[in-house]
Amino acid sequence: xxxxxxxxxxxxxIANKFALALPLxxxxxxxxxxxxxxxxxxxxxxxHGGAQTYDSxxxxxxxxxxxxVYIATPHSYHxxxxxxxxxxxxxxLCEKPMALxxxxxxxxxxxxxxxxxxxxxxxxxxxxxxxxxxTDMIDAGKIGKIKYIRADFGFLxxxxxxxxxxxxxxxxxxxxxxxxxPLFLCLHLLGRPDNIRAAGYLAPTGSDESCNALLTYNxxxxxxxxxxxxxxxxxxxxxxxxEGAIRIPSPWYKNDRFAYLRAGQxxxxxxxxxxxxxxxxxxxxxxxxxxxxxxxxxxxxxAFSLTMSRTMDEIRRQIGVRYAVD
Amino acid sequence: xxxxxxxxxxxxxIANKFALALPLxxxxxxxxxxxxxxxxxxxxxxxHGGAQTYDSxxxxxxxxxxxxVYIATPHSYHxxxxxxxxxxxxxxLCEKPMALxxxxxxxxxxxxxxxxxxxxxxxxxxxxxxxxxxTDMIDAGKIGKIKYIRADFGFLxxxxxxxxxxxxxxxxxxxxxxxxxPLFLCLHLLGRPDNIRAAGYLAPTGSDESCNALLTYNxxxxxxxxxxxxxxxxxxxxxxxxEGAIRIPSPWYKNDRFAYLRAGQxxxxxxxxxxxxxxxxxxxxxxxxxxxxxxxxxxxxxAFSLTMSRTMDEIRRQIGVRYAVD
Numbered sequence: 001x002x003x004x005x006x007x008x009x010x011x012x013x014i015a016n017k018f019a020l021a022l023p024l025x026x027x028x029x030x031x032x033x034x035x036x037x038x039x040x041x042x043x044x045x046x047x048h049g050g051a052q053t054y055d056s057x058x059x060x061x062x063x064x065x066x067x068x069v070y071i072a073t074p075h076s077y078h079x080x081x082x083x084x085x086x087x088x089x090x091x092x093l094c095e096k097p098m099a100l101x102x103x104x105x106x107x108x109x110x111x112x113x114x115x116x117x118x119x120x121x122x123x124x125x126x127x128x129x130x131x132x133x134x135t136d137m138i139d140a141g142k143i144g145k146i147k148y149i150r151a152d153f154g155f156l157x158x159x160x161x162x163x164x165x166x167x168x169x170x171x172x173x174x175x176x177x178x179x180x181x182p183l184f185l186c187l188h189l190l191g192r193p194d195n196i197r198a199a200g201y202l203a204p205t206g207s208d209e210s211c212n213a214l215l216t217y218n219x220x221x222x223x224x225x226x227x228x229x230x231x232x233x234x235x236x237x238x239x240x241x242x243e244g245a246i247r248i249p250s251p252w253y254k255n256d257r258f259a260y261l262r263a264g265q266x267x268x269x270x271x272x273x274x275x276x277x278x279x280x281x282x283x284x285x286x287x288x289x290x291x292x293x294x295x296x297x298x299x300x301x302x303a304f305s306l307t308m309s310r311t312m313d314e315i316r317r318q319i320g321v322r323y324a325v326d
Numbered sequence: 327x328x329x330x331x332x333x334x335x336x337x338x339x340i341a342n343k344f345a346l347a348l349p350l351x352x353x354x355x356x357x358x359x360x361x362x363x364x365x366x367x368x369x370x371x372x373x374h375g376g377a378q379t380y381d382s383x384x385x386x387x388x389x390x391x392x393x394x395v396y397i398a399t400p401h402s403y404h405x406x407x408x409x410x411x412x413x414x415x416x417x418x419l420c421e422k423p424m425a426l427x428x429x430x431x432x433x434x435x436x437x438x439x440x441x442x443x444x445x446x447x448x449x450x451x452x453x454x455x456x457x458x459x460x461t462d463m464i465d466a467g468k469i470g471k472i473k474y475i476r477a478d479f480g481f482l483x484x485x486x487x488x489x490x491x492x493x494x495x496x497x498x499x500x501x502x503x504x505x506x507x508p509l510f511l512c513l514h515l516l517g518r519p520d521n522i523r524a525a526g527y528l529a530p531t532g533s534d535e536s537c538n539a540l541l542t543y544n545x546x547x548x549x550x551x552x553x554x555x556x557x558x559x560x561x562x563x564x565x566x567x568x569e570g571a572i573r574i575p576s577p578w579y580k581n582d583r584f585a586y587l588r589a590g591q592x593x594x595x596x597x598x599x600x601x602x603x604x605x606x607x608x609x610x611x612x613x614x615x616x617x618x619x620x621x622x623x624x625x626x627x628x629a630f631s632l633t634m635s636r637t638m639d640e641i642r643r644q645i646g647v648r649y650a651v652d
Contacts, residue, residue: 147554147556147557148480148536148552148554148556148557148559150476150478150552150559152476154474154566156568156589195525197523197524197525197540198523198540199521199523199540199542199548201542201546209546210473210474210546210548212540212542212548212550213540214523214524214525214538214539214540216525216527216538220527220535220536220556222525222527222536222538222554224538224550224552226474226476226550228473228474228548230473230474230546230568231473231474231566231567231568231571232566232571232587232589233474233476233564233566233571234476234562234564234566234571234573236560236562238559238560240480240554240557240558240559240560241557242482242556242557245557245558245559245560247560261558263482263558
């Protein structure tokens with residue numbers, strides 16, 4: 001069985017989680033790490049049992065021994081480095097958000113098709129056992145027809161103009177960084193909304209400190225999503241249907257348990273298998289897709305990422321967050 | 327100490343709860359019950375230890391032995407019967423919503439002032455020990471500055487065109503019936519919003535089956551409220567501040583316990599005194615106000631009811647729910 005070799009671009013905190021899960025995901029090994037700061041790359045490689053290090057992303061992208069690249073830079077570089085790797089024929093797992101806006105995502109998808117190179121947004125929550133189980137239960141009619149979804153993701157991040165969370169040039173703002181989790185849940189279960197009504201509050205840098213959005217559907221379904229860097233929210237999600245509900249306690253986006261409620265029956269808590277750190281499932285999905293010769297994941301498709309990005313474009317338009325590339 | 331004598335207009339389910347709490351609220355006794363269906367009035371009076379019965383609201387309003395009237399009819403009659411009682415100088419505790427729109431509420435307030443008769447919206451949640459404690463804690467800075475509030479109230483009510491929940495002529499719709507609870511919480515703690523963005527879904531009768539609204543404030547605070555008759559929601563509320571959060575489990579609007587969270591400290595559950603059914607606190611508030619010779623409650627003021635009603639007017643305008651009196 002082929003071992004897929006991975007390179008990492010942007011060896012930060014999130015890449016560290018990824019590298020911890022990589023050897024436990026099966027058929028995947030860390031082969032190279034690139035950072036413009038070579039010391040950072042070397043420290044990272046040492047921490048994770050050794051790997052080739054590069055002081056340039058181009059060199060990593062050009063390394064013929066690498067099958068797949070995980071891009072974990074600030075959001076504003078996703079498109080550039082994603083395209084770089086795709087053009088070298090690498091499979092790309094790109095941290096969420098795939099890019100800053102729908103136009104960039106479209107360009108990346110086009111490159112994936114042109115070069116027949118795999119491309120997937122690292123929306124890891126999608127592949128967790130919890131999300132798989134919930135999706136199966138909903139498909140099986142366990143909560144009837146979904147009428148309402150609510151999810152939040154908020155924590156307190158003191159304002160710093162140069163922090164990637166707030167710096168507009170780095171794709172700062174709550175929506176792209178954490179609001180994408182509740183957005184994913186809603187779009188995954190409900191599809192593209194017919195209507196969006198959003199309200200946000202902008203930090204002095206012009207990025208969104210907080211963002212609330214109502215997603216509504218012409219058949220009466222609705223969803224409410226919240227993201228904020230101004231306070232700690234409950235990190236819970238609920239999916240309410242005509243015959244039952246699913247409620248995911250904190251932290252909903254990476255939990256291994258949830259509550260299933262059905263009218264007239266006692267609440268049931270469903271506990272799933274223990275996880276490494278949750279990243280292993282998206283890595284396995286990449287392996288599966290590469291083994292099958294696919295250029296996109298059926299579960300986290302190009303079209304889905306484009307819909308997420310375009311929905312965020314519309315939300316940002318309404319709340320007045322504009323990136324230079326828009 | 328004076329015993330305040332109460333009359334009840336509209337002896338239905340909610341009036342039953344009220345009558346159960348009345349003798350336990352102190353200084354309050356049930357004196358009369360009016361229903362256009364005299365049998366209904368008699369049955370109700372019998373259930374609650376006997377009381378004068380009337381087959382007309384006018385007769386009850388004209389009964390000189392009655393100090394205060396509790397109005398528990400469908401929403402669409404609140405203004406008419408409230409005005410009737412105020413004009414007879416009765417103190418009026420009017421079920422929420424006070425009336426169908428801001429114009430009606432204004433008229434009731436004007437009558438209260440003209441006749442120097444007490445008027446209060448029966449927003450009972452406001453007077454519960456939980457709400458008092460939470461308000462005190464927030465005023466004392468226990469969660470810092472509030473940044474975000476979220477609350478929902480939804481249950482599954484199968485559509486019936488003639489049900490008061492759906493019939494536009496009876497003031498049907500989720501917002502006025504149950505959305506007013508989350509709205510109360512937000513306005514109570516945050517004041518009048520600077521901006522409202524709402525989305526709803528209308529039943530075939532034109533009333534709102536569901537309604538979501540974003541309330542935002544120019545200083546960055548925000549609130550999200552949900553009401554729906556299409557599914558059972560979690561019935562939870564959260565209030566998140568810069569230094570902590572308060573989370574109220576189901577059913578948040580009548581609970582006797584809540585969780586207090588502060589960064590770096592273990593979650594604390596605060597349990598309050600046992601309640602009769604929660605209605606006793608609003609009754610005691612009326613007694614206190616009458617003893618003090620007031621025509622409005624400082625805690626649930628005329629101005630507050632008017633703000634709630636006008637906020638609902640704006641939400642209804644946005645979602646397209648229009649009552650005949652609008």
